[in-house]
Amino acid sequence: MSIFDKFQQLVEDRKALLGGGGGDPFNVVINQVLSSTEAMVNGRRTILAGTNNYLGLTFDSGCIGAARIALEEQGTGTTGSRMANGTFENHVALERELAEFFHVGSAIVFSTGYLANLGLLSTLAGQDDVILLDADCHASIYDGCRMSDAEIIRFRHNNVSDLEKRLRRLGDRTSRTLIVVEGIYSMLGDRAPLKDIADIRTKYQSFLVVDEAHSLGVLGENGRGLAEEAGVEEKVDLIVGTFSKSLGATGGFCVSRHPELEMLRYTSRPYIFTASPSPSVIASTRTALQIIKTHPELRHRLWSSTTRLYERLRDMGFILGPEPTPVIAALVETKERGVELWSQLLERGVYVNLVLPPAAPNGGCLLRCSVSAGHSDEQIEKICQAFSSFS
């Protein structure tokens, strides 16, 4: 018996699935990044259609310039946590700008989006509290729940009546219940029915958390996400998000109109016991946030390409997620077929994500694309062509 025995099944499963020699979908090496939508992979010029780089800001000259200045002036890293080693002025500035952007009083920056969910959920929900989370929530939400002392209950994905049924069962505990949903779900790309969920939250006097990781900069007239698009920002208690998608960096945040959010700085272990974001990351994120505010044409461009790719794939006969959003996932019936198609796409110069069960539904797998405002019409056409031979 060895402590490593538990991995043996995984080793065998991987060998069976990937033994064909088509490459490992979960260890793709990008040899050289050419732009926000193109890279060299296996020596081949490849369109990046699986990077969550929704606004294409990773190569924005303003973001790079701001990061470069911060790097020169403040160094490569903070080398410690804000509580123990101090807060940089730019951390505070970004938090102020996030609060202003969302029209709330409080904002906290975390070192990653994953840590933002861990930091919020593990700390806010305590003993005697309840977390009601959508079954399709991201792993960071599940992990944050697991780290809390709360009772954790799932409700059926996007099923408002199932959510309400479970709230009814809680009786007078609903006022100590946190409902957690996402703006756009990361695998199938569907929105939460947020208006109905917000109404239920008010009816049962619960609290509502929306993770806008995939919807920040993507939804809403001003890019604030699904809560803005659905017109329910007043009913959302806390918004979590990430800098690593539409903002083109790494990091995460939580904003709230509840001033008690500030107490997380003294109680949240994932905030306290990790190094704060590097100066260059904060600087590029601040610039990217300004771009979201001032360049709605990026969102328009993103949605134009999204609609085009979604409709083309649908017309080819692919089974897609229920609605067009920049996360477009094509369902493939078996894992083996999924690996085969994924490898062929890469050979044709298109990189997408392969998603296996349990993240993919019904024992199948997903070829998951994420569209970017940086994709040219020609690139979208090439992605369509790469898929077309499978249909």
Place this chain on the structure above:
Amino acid sequence: MDGFAARMKSYDEILNEVYAILTPYVHNDLTLDEGTELVADIGLDSLQVMQILLEVEDRFDISIPLNIIPDIRTVKDFVLQLEHLTRQS
């Protein structure tokens, strides 16, 4: 089934309902009993476990917290937890 009816169920009644829910998932010569292990003996994967939880929740009109799942190994563990939850509801 409404919550009142669920609250009145005995251990044996719950056990029989759990057998009925689990039977379609048994694909070998296994005979279910209280000592049957859900993962090791029946071979349930995580998706099947979640599907079974949903079926049980609907049938007994309860919500099963994810927190208790690590404590459920056998059919008996499962029934005892359901007995507890139905009494609470």
